[in-house]
Amino acid sequence: MDRIDIFLEKQRQEGKYRILQPLVYRKSGRICVKGKEFYDFSSNDYLGLAEHPSLKEAAKKAIDEFGTSSSASRLLSGDFEFHHRLEAKVANFQNKESALIFNSGYQANIGIISALCGRDDVIFADKLSHASIIDGILLSGAKFFRFKHNDINHLEDFLKKERKKYKTALIITESVFSMTGDKARITEIVNLKEKYDCKIMIDEAHAVGIFGENGAGLIEETRLSDKVDLIMGTFGKALGSFGAYLACSNEIKDYLVNTCRSFIYSTALPPAVIMANLISLELVKNEPWRRKTLLENAYTFRNNLIKKNLQVNGSSQIISLVVGDSFKAVKFSRLLQENGYWVLPIRPPTVPEGQSLLRFSLSYNHSKDLLNKLADDISKSIPKLN
Numbered sequence: 164m165d166r167i168d169i170f171l172e173k174q175r176q177e178g179k180y181r182i183l184q185p186l187v188y189r190k191s192g193r194i195c196v197k198g199k200e201f202y203d204f205s206s207n208d209y210l211g212l213a214e215h216p217s218l219k220e221a222a223k224k225a226i227d228e229f230g231t232s233s234s235a236s237r238l239l240s241g242d243f244e245f246h247h248r249l250e251a252k253v254a255n256f257q258n259k260e261s262a263l264i265f266n267s268g269y270q271a272n273i274g275i276i277s278a279l280c281g282r283d284d285v286i287f288a289d290k291l292s293h294a295s296i297i298d299g300i301l302l303s304g305a306k307f308f309r310f311k312h313n314d315i316n317h318l319e320d321f322l323k324k325e326r327k328k329y330k331t332a333l334i335i336t337e338s339v340f341s342m343t344g345d346k347a348r349i350t351e352i353v354n355l356k357e358k359y360d361c362k363i364m365i366d367e368a369h370a371v372g373i374f375g376e377n378g379a380g381l382i383e384e385t386r387l388s389d390k391v392d393l394i395m396g397t398f399g400k401a402l403g404s405f406g407a408y409l410a411c412s413n414e415i416k417d418y419l420v421n422t423c424r425s426f427i428y429s430t431a432l433p434p435a436v437i438m439a440n441l442i443s444l445e446l447v448k449n450e451p452w453r454r455k456t457l458l459e460n461a462y463t464f465r466n467n468l469i470k471k472n473l474q475v476n477g478s479s480q481i482i483s484l485v486v487g488d489s490f491k492a493v494k495f496s497r498l499l500q501e502n503g504y505w506v507l508p509i510r511p512p513t514v515p516e517g518q519s520l521l522r523f524s525l526s527y528n529h530s531k532d533l534l535n536k537l538a539d540d541i542s543k544s545i546p547k548l549n
């Protein structure tokens with residue numbers, strides 16, 4: 164027990180101790196915690212689809228027809244026609260030959276990366292990459308270099324020095340960064356990928372549903388789907404449901420079906436989830452006003468904060484306010500809570516030491532008036548921080 168005690172005490176002292184906080188409900192841009200209601204700036208349900216009547220209807224109908232479980236892994240007898248219907252739809256949505264569904268984004272990343280890379284290979288990943296990407300890399304046993312966040316020159320330095328020493332090379336980045344909300348320079352990264360003969364994997368967890376003409380993500384917006392070998396996305400954020408996908412070539416899909424352990428050794432997603440996912444892809448295409456309004460509001464909010472001389476990041480529906488110190492970030496979040504906003508502090512190890520921040524996750528459910536009031540209240544909280 165000694166080791167555990169010491170660890171927990173250290174977390175407390177450094178302002179990094181984490182606790183679970185159960186919600187009573189989450190509804191229309193608000194959440195209820197311990198009987199009190201707050202404006203919710205912590206949800207990834209960016210478009211409000213998790214409450215969409217069509218999604219709920221599809222899930223209920225699926226349960227009535229097929230029950231509550233897929234009852235086996237895909238390679239045994241958990242593979243239904245609707246899984247294939249969803250994969251065909253994702254492939255079409257992402258403009259790739261093929262797609263494979265995963266039980267979550269975490270499982271997708273650890274499984275895909277560790278199946279495709281091994282000891283003889285090299286991986287280059289952005290320093291702010293999500294934990295699931297890092298874990299996939301560690302599991303693969305590949306040699307691993309992390310380039311400074313969004314620093315193309317640093318990436319190229321690594322490529323120049325290291326690429327030739329290895330058989331295959333994979334570059335990995337998120338397209339919209341989950342915590343800071345800024346966008347990767349994907350056009351430039353894709354150019355480097357071509358120049359140095361690498362494969363590239365892009366995690367669109369926070370971009371799918373938000374960017375692109377049809378809401379397929381930043382790769383659609385930059386028209387790079389042909390050049391991106393592995394497009395990963397999730398259903399649990401803007402798509403309002405659960406699960407994840409990889410859009411790729413037929414060959415890579417076949418290889419993963421035969422080798423990817425997080426795909427092979429896990430029960431297939433249940434019918435209700437797959438049916439909801441099918442509908443959510445339709446909704447994203449057919450209700451573009453949701454993402455348009457959301458992005459307009461996000462840009463206004465961001466500019467408001469900048470006008471108030473605050474240091475913000477984020478050129479998406481995620482806006483982050485740089486705080487630095489962990490304790491200060493926690494205090495800031497408490498002050499906003501007292502004003503009725505649920506905004507979470509993001510601390511190490513999620514972000515590097517000394518770069519704690521407040522993450523504002525905006526949604527279609529937040530009105531312009533609410534965002535203006537929030538910007539004012541943020542500004543008023545600053546003097547109370549010290």
Ligand SMILES: *Cc1c(COP(=O)(O)O)cnc(C)c1O
Nearest residue numbers: 267268269293295341368397399
């Ligand atoms: C949320 C997230 C994941 C994990 O997806 P889940 O479906 O929640 O497991 C992977 N990558 C990024 C960048 C994410 O933000």
